[in-house]
Amino acid sequence: xxxxxxxxxxxxxxxxxxxxxxxxxxxxxxxxxxxxxxxxxxxxxxxxxxxxxxxxxxxxxxxxxxxxxxxxxxxxxxxxxxxxxxxxxxxxxxxxxxxxxxxxxxxxxxxxxxxxxxxxxxxxxxxxxxxxxxxxxxxxxxxxxxxxxxxxxxxxxxxxxxxxxxxxxxxxxxxxxxxxxxxxxxxxxxxxxxxxxxxxxxxxxxxxxxxxxxxxxxxxxxxxxxxxxxxxxxxxxxxxxxxxxxxxxxxxxxxxxxxxxxxxxxxxxxxxxxxxxxxxxxxxxxxxxxxxxxxxxxxxxxxxxxxxxxxxxxxxxxxxxxxxxxxxxxxxxxxxxxxxxxxxxxxxxxxxxxxxxxxxxx
Amino acid sequence: xxxxxxxxxxxxxxxxxxxxxxxxxxxxxxxxxxxxxxxxxxxxxxxxxxxxxxxxxxxxxxxxxxxxxxxxxxxxxxxxxxxxxxxxxxxxxxxxxxxxxxxxxxxxxxxxxxxxxxxxxxxxxxxxxxxxxxxxxxxxxxxxxxxxxxxxxxxxxxxxxxxxxxxxxxxxxxxxxxxxxxxxxxxxxxxxxxxxxxxxxxxxxxxxxxxxxxxxxxxxxxxxxxxxxxxxxxxxxxxxxxxxxxxx
Numbered sequence: 353x354x355x356x357x358x359x360x361x362x363x364x365x366x367x368x369x370x371x372x373x374x375x376x377x378x379x380x381x382x383x384x385x386x387x388x389x390x391x392x393x394x395x396x397x398x399x400x401x402x403x404x405x406x407x408x409x410x411x412x413x414x415x416x417x418x419x420x421x422x423x424x425x426x427x428x429x430x431x432x433x434x435x436x437x438x439x440x441x442x443x444x445x446x447x448x449x450x451x452x453x454x455x456x457x458x459x460x461x462x463x464x465x466x467x468x469x470x471x472x473x474x475x476x477x478x479x480x481x482x483x484x485x486x487x488x489x490x491x492x493x494x495x496x497x498x499x500x501x502x503x504x505x506x507x508x509x510x511x512x513x514x515x516x517x518x519x520x521x522x523x524x525x526x527x528x529x530x531x532x533x534x535x536x537x538x539x540x541x542x543x544x545x546x547x548x549x550x551x552x553x554x555x556x557x558x559x560x561x562x563x564x565x566x567x568x569x570x571x572x573x574x575x576x577x578x579x580x581x582x583x584x585x586x587x588x589x590x591x592x593x594x595x596x597x598x599x600x601x602x603x604x605x606x607x608x609x610x611x612x613x614x615x616x617x618x619x620x621x622x623x624x625x626x627x628x629x630x631x632x633x634x635x636x637x638x639x640x641x642x643x644x645x646x647x648x649x650x651x652x653x654x655x656x657x658x659x660x661x662x663x664x665x666x667x668x669x670x671x672x673x674x675x676x677x678x679x680x681x682x683x684x685x686x687x688x689x690x691x692x693x694x695x696x697x698x699x700x701x702x703x704x705x706x707x708x709x710x711x712x713x714x
Numbered sequence: 715x716x717x718x719x720x721x722x723x724x725x726x727x728x729x730x731x732x733x734x735x736x737x738x739x740x741x742x743x744x745x746x747x748x749x750x751x752x753x754x755x756x757x758x759x760x761x762x763x764x765x766x767x768x769x770x771x772x773x774x775x776x777x778x779x780x781x782x783x784x785x786x787x788x789x790x791x792x793x794x795x796x797x798x799x800x801x802x803x804x805x806x807x808x809x810x811x812x813x814x815x816x817x818x819x820x821x822x823x824x825x826x827x828x829x830x831x832x833x834x835x836x837x838x839x840x841x842x843x844x845x846x847x848x849x850x851x852x853x854x855x856x857x858x859x860x861x862x863x864x865x866x867x868x869x870x871x872x873x874x875x876x877x878x879x880x881x882x883x884x885x886x887x888x889x890x891x892x893x894x895x896x897x898x899x900x901x902x903x904x905x906x907x908x909x910x911x912x913x914x915x916x917x918x919x920x921x922x923x924x925x926x927x928x929x930x931x932x933x934x935x936x937x938x939x940x941x942x943x944x945x946x947x948x949x950x951x952x953x954x955x956x957x958x959x960x961x962x
Contacts, residue, residue, distance in 0.1 A: 546804070554771065
């Protein structure tokens with residue numbers, strides 16, 4: 353062993369790193385950025401919840417109710433809103449409340465409270481149940497002898513609806529985006545490095561034909577992947593599933609088109625496969641962290657929330673969850689679809705333009 | 715589109731700047747039909763830049779380029795020109811046939827025609843036996859032959875070869891030149907760049923390039939006579955020093 357040769361090798365490695373500023377920034381700064389994101393997203397431990405309350409029953413003493421309401425209001429990250437009895441499900445659907453506490457009507461025993469939760473996020477539903485059950489212990493409307501009991505009802509999902517059920521829609525979107533982005537980016541990079549891109553560019557094949565060709569080829573595999581995940585989660589994991597397969601494939605298709613073209617576009621800025629991988633923490637990790645998989649987008653800090661609303665994966669997650677858990681139709685997810693279409697169009701444009709850097713004719 | 719009287723390849727006063735770097739300076743040349751025209755010069759002399767401009771991969775800063783009557787870059791010309799570089803430019807995970815089929819199809823060649831032409835070009839480069847081999851199982855020399863086969867598949871009228879014989883063994887280099895001569899005899903115009911001076915002799919006419927300028931253009935014999943030297947390397951040095959002398 354020669355120390356000199358070892359040092360010469362080490363020096364060469366240092367020189368190579370210092371000539372590659374991007375890798376340097378990546379290994380030094382990216383972990384901090386990811387930690388920062390995680391920290392601010394995790395800072396509120398329990399999910400923020402909005403509890404609606406229906407308090408119109410005559411059998412119910414206003415004094416007792418306001419006592420409970422005050423108690424609820426003191427809990428951190430809980431908002432209390434008043435809701436009309438005939439608009440409970442509508443308000444839950446529109447996200448005005450995550451759960452509604454219904455006071456007993458004339459015909460009910462005075463101590464039976466009903467908590468009706470939206471149900472698509474198990475963590476939120478769980479927290480609401482705990483809060484309400486806690487509050488109910490000190491709630492003794494007319495008959496001081498027995499504490500009130502709480503019965504929980506679900507708008508979507510149900511008691512058996514678990515975290516896995518809730519996460520399944522996110523995995524479809526994430527896997528699709530991750531794989532399609534990486535594969536198309538690397539494939540395009542290879543076209544450049546092995547010289548086939550030049551050969552294609554001097555042929556009659558136009559830029560847009562090339563991009564659409566890539567799109568078709570990749571879409572086949574992306575849809576196949578989505579179907580595989582679907583059948584696995586429904587057939588093998590027996591995941592709660594309420595929606596339309598066609599809509600699910602539509603959302604996947606739109607996300608795929610965006611991801612392929614983002615891949616093509618970013619491949620221009622990468623000199624080798626390693627540099628493609630470097631885009632993962634930059635472009636993908638924030639989408640994974642903030643897109644709703646780990647924390648509900650609504651309860652993110654303001655800055656991160658606005659960031660999340662720029663990400664295509666967030667919208668795909670919204671749409672896939674609405675379709676799979678809530679069984680929404682196209683009318684229910686159209687805003688997400690519009691955003692995904694816009695993203696796809698933008699990325700196709702960017703991809704076509706990025707190819708033109710080398711060729712003078714269109 | 716092609717005017718019969720017009721030479722297939724013409725460059726007139728072509729300059730190309732990349733930022734502050736002047737890659738080509740006032741290059742003018744014209745190549746006749748069925749001619750093997752050599753671009754000879756050291757690395758960085760502008761050979762590749764000139765070929766890329768002739769292919770439409772970029773626009774000249776000044777001057778104009780015509781290929782088969784079209785002012786480059788002209789999309790309509792693309793189906794009639796072939797291109798090959800020292801990088802074999804193949805999809806290494808696909809078989810020889812799959813590569814040829816892809817490039818054939820983007821030139822609009824299909825079905826039986828595609829099969830026939832595939833056999834034809836592979837026979838020309840003596841690779842008929844390896845049609846189904848994946849490209850990454852072939853030797854470097856074989857890949858270069860496949861690369862030439864791809865460039866010939868759509869029967870181009872003009873063939874641009876950018877250092878096609880770099881890194882291949884002397885025997886294969888000889889057979890490549892046999893292919894080129896055969897193609898020229900069939901009416902293909904070939905523009906070939908090289909820095910091997912022994913290959914220069916085999917061109918019908920040559921342009922000597924240095925620092926983006928054409929030092930001289932003539933037949934191989936004409937260049938030797940003009941310089942009064944016996945060998946090309948000496949002739950090249952003669953023209954290079956004459957140019958420097960003229961600048962001072």
